[in-house]
Structure formats: structure tokens, C-alpha cells
Amino acid sequence: xxxxxxxAKRIFARYGILLPYGKICDTPEExxxxxxKIKKPVVIKAQVQVGGRGKxxxxxxxxxxxxxxxxxxxxxxxKIKGIQVKKVMVTEAIDIKExxxxxxxxxxxxxxxxxxxxxxxxxxxxxxxxxxxEKVHKARVDPLIGLRSYQIQKLVAPLFKDKExxxxxxxxxxxxxxxxxENDCSLAEINPLVLTRDGxxxxxxxxxxxxxxALFHEKLANLxxxxxxxxxxxxxxxxxxxxxxxxxxxxxxxxxxxxxMTTMDIIKLYGGEPxxxxxxxxxSSPEKVVNAMRIILTNKNVRAILINIFGGITRCDDIAxxxxxxxxxxxxxxxxxxxxxxxxxxxxxEMLADTDxxxxxxxxxxxxxxxxxxxxx
Amino acid sequence: MSILVNKDTKVCVQGITGRDGxxxxxxxxxxxxxxxxxxxxxxxxxxxxxxxxxxxMNEAVKTTKANTSVIYVPARFAPDAIYExxxxxxxxxxxxxxxxxxxxxxxxxxxLKGKPTTMIGPNSSGIITPGIAKVGxxxxxxxxxxxxxxxxxxxxxxxxxxxxxxNAGLGQSTCISIGGDQIVGMTFMDILPLFEADPDxxxxxxxxxxxxxxxxxAASYIKAEMHKPVVSFIAGRAAPAGKRMGHAGAIIAGxxxxxxxxxxxxxxxxxxxxxxxxxxxxxxKEKL
Numbered sequence: 143x144x145x146x147x148x149x150a151k152r153i154f155a156r157y158g159i160l161l162p163y164g165k166i167c168d169t170p171e172e173x174x175x176x177x178x179k180i181k182k183p184v185v186i187k188a189q190v191q192v193g194g195r196g197k198x199x200x201x202x203x204x205x206x207x208x209x210x211x212x213x214x215x216x217x218x219x220x221k222i223k224g225i226q227v228k229k230v231m232v233t234e235a236i237d238i239k240e241x242x243x244x245x246x247x248x249x250x251x252x253x254x255x256x257x258x259x260x261x262x263x264x265x266x267x268x269x270x271x272x273x274x275x276e277k278v279h280k281a282r283v284d285p286l287i288g289l290r291s292y293q294i295q296k297l298v299a300p301l302f303k304d305k306e307x308x309x310x311x312x313x314x315x316x317x318x319x320x321x322x323x324e325n326d327c328s329l330a331e332i333n334p335l336v337l338t339r340d341g342x343x344x345x346x347x348x349x350x351x352x353x354x355x356a357l358f359h360e361k362l363a364n365l366x367x368x369x370x371x372x373x374x375x376x377x378x379x380x381x382x383x384x385x386x387x388x389x390x391x392x393x394x395x396x397x398x399x400x401x402x403m404t405t406m407d408i409i410k411l412y413g414g415e416p417x418x419x420x421x422x423x424x425x426s427s428p429e430k431v432v433n434a435m436r437i438i439l440t441n442k443n444v445r446a447i448l449i450n451i452f453g454g455i456t457r458c459d460d461i462a463x464x465x466x467x468x469x470x471x472x473x474x475x476x477x478x479x480x481x482x483x484x485x486x487x488x489x490x491x492e493m494l495a496d497t498d499x500x501x502x503x504x505x506x507x508x509x510x511x512x513x514x515x516x517x518x519x
Numbered sequence: 520m521s522i523l524v525n526k527d528t529k530v531c532v533q534g535i536t537g538r539d540g541x542x543x544x545x546x547x548x549x550x551x552x553x554x555x556x557x558x559x560x561x562x563x564x565x566x567x568x569x570x571x572x573x574x575x576m577n578e579a580v581k582t583t584k585a586n587t588s589v590i591y592v593p594a595r596f597a598p599d600a601i602y603e604x605x606x607x608x609x610x611x612x613x614x615x616x617x618x619x620x621x622x623x624x625x626x627x628x629x630x631l632k633g634k635p636t637t638m639i640g641p642n643s644s645g646i647i648t649p650g651i652a653k654v655g656x657x658x659x660x661x662x663x664x665x666x667x668x669x670x671x672x673x674x675x676x677x678x679x680x681x682x683x684x685x686n687a688g689l690g691q692s693t694c695i696s697i698g699g700d701q702i703v704g705m706t707f708m709d710i711l712p713l714f715e716a717d718p719d720x721x722x723x724x725x726x727x728x729x730x731x732x733x734x735x736x737a738a739s740y741i742k743a744e745m746h747k748p749v750v751s752f753i754a755g756r757a758a759p760a761g762k763r764m765g766h767a768g769a770i771i772a773g774x775x776x777x778x779x780x781x782x783x784x785x786x787x788x789x790x791x792x793x794x795x796x797x798x799x800x801x802x803x804k805e806k807l
Contacts, residue, residue: 248702328621356621398673398674400673400676404795408795454644
């Protein structure tokens with residue numbers, strides 16, 4: 143789960159990491175007042191959870207309170223990659239001497255926690271890794287042992303000759319790592335960490351992603367901004383479904399991520415275009431199918447639905463009960479192709495015997511029929 | 520022969536009194552799996568489908584000599600269940616539970632190192648040696664005894680493939696779902712050498728998906744060490760990029776999370792990569 147810059151900054155501030163002075167607001171007038179209080183030029187930053195907000199014009203420098211008000215008004219009226227800007231952060235403009243990068247991330251391949259630093263801060267770290275890999279420094283931490291001093295030394299030595307700056311940066315790395323662990327992050331990043339002309343180290347931009355599997359911790363779940371994401375994906379998540387909207391017209395309801403991805407792949411291979419990825423997950427209750435149908439029906443592009451279930455922990459009779467309930471509750475204006483096999487499939491077929499659904503006995507047949515229906519005018 | 524699960528397998532179910540635990544305990548027993556113990560803290564003395572329930576893993580292992588555990592415990596409590604199984608000396612843990620926090624799994628992965636326990640999952644549908652035993656949630660009936668080893672990151676997609684294999688007359692030695700999470704116990708790299716060494720496995724089906732670099736690692740192993748034929752399918756060609764991938768995560772993956780990159784690596788290792796699960800049986804027959 144992504145969170146906003148201002149939320150990530152609040153987390154880092156709790157760990158004592160120094161930040162530029164700033165405040166969050168949602169009106170131009172507030173932006174003016176904050177700037178007046180800061181008494182110097184400010185940076186106004188759109189709070190959206192999509193990349194490239196700077197390029198999209200969502201970050202502006204304002205020299206005085208009136209200009210801050212104007213620019214805040216402009217940014218608050220913007221949509222960045224389809225997402226309406228609702229809040230801006232107003233922070234003091236910083237006199238930059240040098241920019242660095244600090245990041246902590248899960249290292250999937252090594253099964254460790256990777257710490258990354260770079261003397262090329264302020265640009266995307268992937269770009270640095272591609273163009274100048276010698277400027278990327280890594281240490282891998284065994285989570286059972288924790289971060290050790292020699293690893294910190296390895297990370298800070300290439301950034302500064304000055305021992306005092308090395309020591310201060312080492313302290314910041316320790317705090318970023320601590321925040322990463324204590325908040326179940328999948329990413330915790332300061333980019334850039336700025337060395338100011340008067341010798342201070344400030345975390346000018348920060349980013350934190352939280353592990354989706356850790357959201358049973360209420361304090362983490364509360365960081366979610368429901369306005370920051372696709373409304374259908376939001377609704378799906380609230381119903382415990384995994385949904386990603388796509389541009390095609392063949393909708394699908396599938397159990398299991400692998401089979402759901404493959405269903406999309408084969409819809410495409412057979413000349414159709416998938417309208418979504420939708421995984422109803424394991425131990426599916428009938429209600430999940432009802433919610434899945436409701437979400438799909440709000441997508442105006444859809445021309446056919448394919449329900450593709452291979453029962454394991456998902457019971458086909460639960461799915462069948464859900465289909466029946468959904469059809470009682472909603473008008474479905476296009477054909478539904480059903481392919482159910484695996485756990486309790488006989489019971490499911492009995493339950494659906496009196497409906498006017500189109501049945502398919504194999505995966506391939508199901509996809510072919512759904513693509514065909516979607517192709518008809 | 521087979522790998523990991525055989526006629527010596529004795530299963531203890533952790534979380535046996537829950538809805539899923541109880542339902543799938545029956546499924547495993549009906550398949551013929553020796554399920555000899557169950558554990559749910561505080562429920563000692565109960566019986567679930569005739570299986571005695573214990574309070575702790577230690578008690579269950581001491582009393583019944585169970586050597587394999589299957590975990591249906593909810594995600595919040597599953598790490599405890601896993602550590603308990605490791606400390607009780609269980610040889611093979613099969614974690615079905617979905618949603619264990621990644622950092623918890625990182626710790627478990629590193630805790631397992633050097634211990635006699637191996638772990639499949641989490642977020643796995645389990646492991647089955649057809650005709651002998653199933654440890655997990657897969658529909659047993661689609662699996663047929665035979666000579667094809669199947670290893671997969673998915674659950675339901677594995678059923679689909681196994682079903683296709685069975686329809687084509689290709690039985691399986693052992694089928695393993697290694698789990699769909701970022702960090703899992705056994706990876707392709709741990710399973711492939713077992714199939715390579717198993718005299719009753721003639722060929723392997725490897726089912727991968729987008730994300731991570733496990734398929735690329737598998738490809739390098741296959742190229743260097745494997746003599747048995749491998750057929751693969753990679754799910755997620757039509758998936759949009761960047762949905763779940765973290766920012767700094769990409770720096771370690773180095774641009775290798777796509778279906779195209781995985782397909783390329785596997786093909787370069789001599790693996791036949793199917794475009795659909797339906798093509799897998801024919802590709803296998805060509806290679807055998």
C-alpha cells in the first residue's frame with residue numbers, strides 16, 4: 143500500500159529524522175498563511191500517490207505568500223494521471239549543496255533486507271543503477287541479526303569524506319531501517335537527503351510503502367487514503383477481492399491469482415481483450431461473487447463475463463450460490479459464461495441447472511465463448 | 520518414489536478445528552493421507568473426523584510421531600504455528616495460510632537455515648504424491664500417478680495444468696505449489712534438484728508467473744545441471760506493469776520481472792515454454 147509523502151514524513155519525524163519545515167493543507171488560503179509564517183520561499187507539492195508528479199507540474203516554487211496562494215490554487219485544481227489533487231504540502235525551500243539517496247527494501251532474491259545508498263540523490267534510483275551502477279551502494283541485512291555497524295560504514299563511506307557527516311548519515315540510516323521494521327514497510331526511502339549549504343542533513347522527499355499483508359495492524363491500515371486510488375479497486379478491496387481494471391470488454395471472475403492472470407492471457411491470445419483481473423481468493427463466500435458482479439457491472443465497456451473456477455479451497459457450490467444471488471439482485475445485460483470444476487462441482491452444477499447461463503466444460507471453451515459473445519454487436 | 524511426500528508421510532494439521540482446517544482434513548483423509556494428529560491451542564481432547572486434537576506441536580509430535588505439518592492457521596497467528604512446528608522437529612511444513620506479512624516470512628526463511636525442517640509455502644495449495652498422499656487443499660481426484668513432476672507458484676493454475684496432463688494420459692510423480700508470496704520456503708531452485716534426482720520423475724513442468732527472478736534462477740540451474748526435460752508456462756503476459764512492484768525493489772530485480780524476460784531465460788536454457796496451459800501435454804510428449 144502506498145501512502146502520501148506527508149504521511150511518510152510524519153513517520154520519519156517520529157524517529158527524529160530532520161525534515162524541512164512544512165505543513166499540509168487543502169485550500170489556497172491556508173497555503174498563503176503557512177508561507178507567511180515560514181517567511182521565505184516555499185515549495186508547494188501535490189500529495190498524490192503516483193510517480194512523475196513533478197513532471198506533471200505538481201511541484202512549484204513560490205517566492206511569497208500571494209504566489210503560494212495562486213500556485214496552490216492551480217495545483218489543487220489539477221488531476222495527475224487521473225487522480226484529483228486534494229492536498230498540498232507547503233515546505234520551506236532548501237538551499238541545496240548536495241543530494242543523496244537512502245532506501246530500505248525487501249530483497250526477494252537474497253531473502254534479506256536490502257539497504258541502499260547513493261551519492262546521486264534526487265533522481266530515480268533505478269536510473270542511477272542503470273547509468274552509473276558504481277554510485278549505488280548496498281548492504282544486505284539478515285532480519286534475525288539486524289543492521290550492524292560495519293554495514294552502515296560500507297553504506298556511508300562512499301558518500302562523504304567528512305567523518306561527522308558519515309556519523310550523522312549512519313544515524314539516519316539506522317532510523318530509516320528502524321521505521322521500515324516497526325511499520326512493516328515494503329519500501330522506506332529518503333530521496334533526496336539534502337546536505338544544505340549550512341551543513342545540515344534534511345530529508346526533503348520521502349516515500350513509504352506498507353506491506354499489504356500487515357494491514358491488520360490498525361495504525362497502518364488507518365494511513366490509507368481512499369481518495370488516492372481507483373474507486374473500483376477500492377470497492378473490490380473492501381469486499382476482500384483482488385481487482386485491477388483494464389481496457390478490454392471481456393470481464394472475468396476467477397479464483398486464484400495464477401489462474402486469473404492466465405485467464406486474461408488466454409482471452410488476449412484468442413483475440414479478445416480482458417476488461418479486468420479479478421481474483422475472488424480462497425475460501426470464497428457467496429457474497430464475494432455478488433460483490434465481484436457488482437464491480438464488473440459498473441464497468442461500461444464490458445460485453446461478456448467469464449466465470450472461471452477451479453475449486454480447491456474455493457468450493458464451487460459457494461460460487462454457484464453467489465451467482466444465483468447476484469442474478470436475483472442485479473440485471474446483467476450481457477452473457478455470462480460459466481466454467482466450474484474441482485471441489486463440490488457436482489453440487490454447483492445441480493444448483494445452476496435452471497439458469498440461462500452458458501456453460502463451458504473446459505477453460506479453452508469458456509474463453510472462446512466469452513470472446514465470441516463480446517465480439518458480437 | 521516421489522519427492523518430499525511418500526508412504527512414510529504422517530501428517531499433523533495445525534488449525535484443525537477451523538472451517539478450512541476441518542474441511543480439508545476430511546479431504547486429505549478421504550484421499551488416503553495418514554492424518555494422525557491435529558493441533559489447536561486449548562482444544563486438546565477433541566476429535567476432528569476421528570483425528571485426535573492436541574494443544575501443542577510438541578505434544579502431537581511426541582505422541583504420534585508426525586513428521587509433516589500442514590498449516591491452516593489464520594495469517595496473524597501462522598508465524599507462531601510455523602516456529603512451533605520447526606522447534607518440534609517437523610521435517611516438512613506445508614503452509615496453506617495466505618497473507619503472512621513479508622517481514623515475518625523473511626525471519627522465518629532465515630530461521631529455517633541450517634535446521635532439518637523444510638517448508639513449502641506460505642500461500643501454497645500444498646503438495647501431492649498421487650495415489651499416496653495429499654497434504655493441502657487441491658482436489659485429489661484430478662491427480663493421476665505417473666512420471667511427471669509439477670512445480671508451480673500458483674494453486675488453481677496448477678490444478679488446471681494437472682487436469683490437462685491427466686486428460687492427456689500423463690500422470691504425475693509429485694505436484695508442488697511453492698506458494699504465491701514474495702518470500703516462500705522452498706523455491707524452484709530447491710525443488711528442481713529433487714526432481715532431477717528422483718528415479719520416478721521423467722520430466723518436469725514448471726509453472727511460473729511475473730515478478731521476482733525465481734524463474735531466471737531456475738533457468739540457469741536447468742541449463743547447467745538438469746538432464747530431464749522441462750516444459751514451462753509463465754502466467755501474466757497480459758498483466759499491466761508496475762502494479763505491485765515497489766520502487767527500490769526494481770533495482771534488485773534489474774528489470775527481470777516480466778513474462779517476456781522469464782520466457783527468454785527459460786527458452787535459452789532449452790525449456791519449451793507453452794503459450795497456454797493446454798499446450799503443455801503436447802510439448803511434454805515431444806520431449807519424452
